[in-house]
Amino acid sequence: MVKTEVVLCGTSIKNPVIPASGTFGFGAEFAELYDINCLGSISIKGTTAEERFGNPTPRIAETPSGMLNAVGLQNPGADRVANEELPRLARLFDGPVMANVSGFSVSDFIIAVEKLDPVPNVGWFEINISCPNVHGGGMAFGTDPEAAAEVTAAVRGVTKKPVIVKLSPNVTDIVKIAKAVEAAGADGVSLINTLLGMRIDLKTKRPVLRNRTGGLSGPAVLPVALRMVWDVYEAVRIPVVGMGGVSRAEDVVEMMLAGATAVEVGAANLRDPFACRNIVRDLPETMEKYGIDDLSSIIGGAH
Amino acid sequence: MKQVYLTIEKNEKLTRDVLRLTLTGDASGVTNPGQFVNIAIDGFYLRRPISVCDKEDGKITLIYKVVGDGTRALSGAKEGTVLDTLTGLGNGYSLSKSGEKPLLIGGGVGIPPLFWLCRELLKNGVSPSVILGFNTAEEIFLEDEFRALGVPVTVTTADGSRGVRGFVTDAIGGDHSYFYACGPLPMLRAVAEATSFPGEMSFEERMGCGFGACMGCSVLTKSGPVRVCRDGPVISKEDVIW
Numbered sequence: 001m002v003k004t005e006v007v008l009c010g011t012s013i014k015n016p017v018i019p020a021s022g023t024f025g026f027g028a029e030f031a032e033l034y035d036i037n038c039l040g041s042i043s044i045k046g047t048t049a050e051e052r053f054g055n056p057t058p059r060i061a062e063t064p065s066g067m068l069n070a071v072g073l074q075n076p077g078a079d080r081v082a083n084e085e086l087p088r089l090a091r092l093f094d095g096p097v098m099a100n101v102s103g104f105s106v107s108d109f110i111i112a113v114e115k116l117d118p119v120p121n122v123g124w125f126e127i128n129i130s131c132p133n134v135h136g137g138g139m140a141f142g143t144d145p146e147a148a149a150e151v152t153a154a155v156r157g158v159t160k161k162p163v164i165v166k167l168s169p170n171v172t173d174i175v176k177i178a179k180a181v182e183a184a185g186a187d188g189v190s191l192i193n194t195l196l197g198m199r200i201d202l203k204t205k206r207p208v209l210r211n212r213t214g215g216l217s218g219p220a221v222l223p224v225a226l227r228m229v230w231d232v233y234e235a236v237r238i239p240v241v242g243m244g245g246v247s248r249a250e251d252v253v254e255m256m257l258a259g260a261t262a263v264e265v266g267a268a269n270l271r272d273p274f275a276c277r278n279i280v281r282d283l284p285e286t287m288e289k290y291g292i293d294d295l296s297s298i299i300g301g302a303h
Numbered sequence: 304m305k306q307v308y309l310t311i312e313k314n315e316k317l318t319r320d321v322l323r324l325t326l327t328g329d330a331s332g333v334t335n336p337g338q339f340v341n342i343a344i345d346g347f348y349l350r351r352p353i354s355v356c357d358k359e360d361g362k363i364t365l366i367y368k369v370v371g372d373g374t375r376a377l378s379g380a381k382e383g384t385v386l387d388t389l390t391g392l393g394n395g396y397s398l399s400k401s402g403e404k405p406l407l408i409g410g411g412v413g414i415p416p417l418f419w420l421c422r423e424l425l426k427n428g429v430s431p432s433v434i435l436g437f438n439t440a441e442e443i444f445l446e447d448e449f450r451a452l453g454v455p456v457t458v459t460t461a462d463g464s465r466g467v468r469g470f471v472t473d474a475i476g477g478d479h480s481y482f483y484a485c486g487p488l489p490m491l492r493a494v495a496e497a498t499s500f501p502g503e504m505s506f507e508e509r510m511g512c513g514f515g516a517c518m519g520c521s522v523l524t525k526s527g528p529v530r531v532c533r534d535g536p537v538i539s540k541e542d543v544i545w
Contacts, residue, residue: 022517022518023512023516023517024516025515025516025517025518029514029515029516029533030516032304033304033306045518053521053523053528054518054521057508057509057519057520057521057522058508058509059509059511059518059519059520059521060349060509060510060511060517060519060520061509062347062348062349062373063348064348065348066348067348067349067511069511069517069519071517071518071519071521074518074521074528208509218348219348267348269512269516270349270511270512270516270517270519271343271348271349271350271512272306272343273304273306273389273512273514273516274306
């Protein structure tokens with residue numbers, strides 16, 4: 001019997017597979033298809049202090065081996081997530097979930113975290129500092145080490161639950177940001193958020209996305225994500241949650257060898273609603289194939 | 304929703320760029336006219352959503368237009384090819400609202416979902432009238448199949464090469480209880496403005512997942528945000544914000 005259990009910021013989860021925020025809603029659509037209790041955890045749809053509709057359509061464009069999205073953080077707001085979505089998810093999924101939170105100012109983050117903090121099934125916060133439209137002269141929190149540290153420290157001050165900061169790959173040196181949030185009190189980091197990209201429609205000669213640009217995800221970004229997880233793992237002591245283009249059990253193993261303690265699966269859920277279930281199902285066989293008895297023993301094993 | 308593996312029985316050209324795809328296998332996921340399926344195509348990351356034109360036990364018929372690389376690849380798929388398909392997506396039309404004399408209004412490649420709807424209405428003892436709009440006579444498809452159901456069919460062509468010259472709205476006359484429409488956005492808007500009776504229409508959006516997870520196809524309606532893939536694609540006329 002192989003052991004798939006890992007410990008993420010002090011909490012043990014049965015396997016490292018976690019559907020990534022924005023690709024799994026609040027779990028309900030997937031719970032109609034399979035028992036989502038097979039998952040390690042779930043990162044919920046990015047939640048903001050207030051309800052948001054997001055960007056106009058088209059919000060989606062296809063790319064070679066991937067996709068662009070410019071949804072723009074559509075969500076029902078922290079109150080409804082705390083009072084409706086998370087309790088509903090608690091009936092579908094027994095374990096703790098990752099509350100993904102986003103904001104446009106430090107106080108936005110604080111308000112959202114304070115509202116979600118008392119909800120029992122919130123096991124970790126995942127602080128999304130990778131959205132491109134926030135305060136500080138339009139600079140994203142996630143691309144400036146000082147701003148990243150500021151929001152991390154602010155959130156750290158209002159919850160006792162582990163704070164995992166989700167990092168943007170759209171920077172020259174992601175290690176600098178990772179170190180800044182670690183120093184500011186982050187319990188973990190997750191990476192990568194999507195890579196900024198665009199596509200142009202040859203018929204209309206205009207960008208496909210109404211928002212002009214969107215975030216690239218899918219298998220196309222896997223090597224970029226692996227490289228960044230590797231670099232960050234080398235530089236910080238807190239756990240790294242790896243994501244970016246993971247679609248098979250082999251990708252989970254590869255991400256963990258690069259340094260990930262847990263692994264999020266994003267775009268693959270949209271192409272195949274059973275992607276996460278299949279990855280969890282295939283993990284033991286994949287581990288046996290590569291002579292791995294205990295998944296937690298391979299974290300950073302390639303270094 | 305069901306994930307099923309369907310086999311291509313036929314993938315035949317109806318006009319220059321419109322094809323009829325007949326698939327055999329488990330059709331049970333499709334429960335309501337106006338629903339769509341989402342087909343994985345080799346070499347393309349996202350699935351292609353296509354409305355269901357007809358359904359019987361063990362068989363699903365789709366009619367699609369070649370509009371880009373994905374549908375072009377699909378048009379080359381041979382008999383016997385197995386397609387990874389998500390079936391039974393979307394809400395579909397509400398048959399119970401039809402009243403006695405509903406009107407079906409379809410434009411171009413928006414026409415297919417109205418065919419199964421027409422058959423189901425007839426099964427319920429309701430006889431609809433049908434308006435089919437095309438740009439030109441060469442683009443006409445499904446007319447004979449609708450006529451074979453024994454319902455009154457009016458064809459319009461924008462260039463007058465066949466039937467009524469003009470748009471579907473030029474053929475909306477008489478006394479109707481309700482309408483069901485599907486077609487390009489400008490047509491839907493014109494239909495909404497030209498009708499004094501209630502109805503519903505099927506919308507199209509670029510989709511990520513097709514089953515409500517990603518919020519990639521959300522639009523605002525008078526009842527709030529709607530995921531076209533899950534809460535739609537059929538939205539009632541009075542809810543639409545133009």
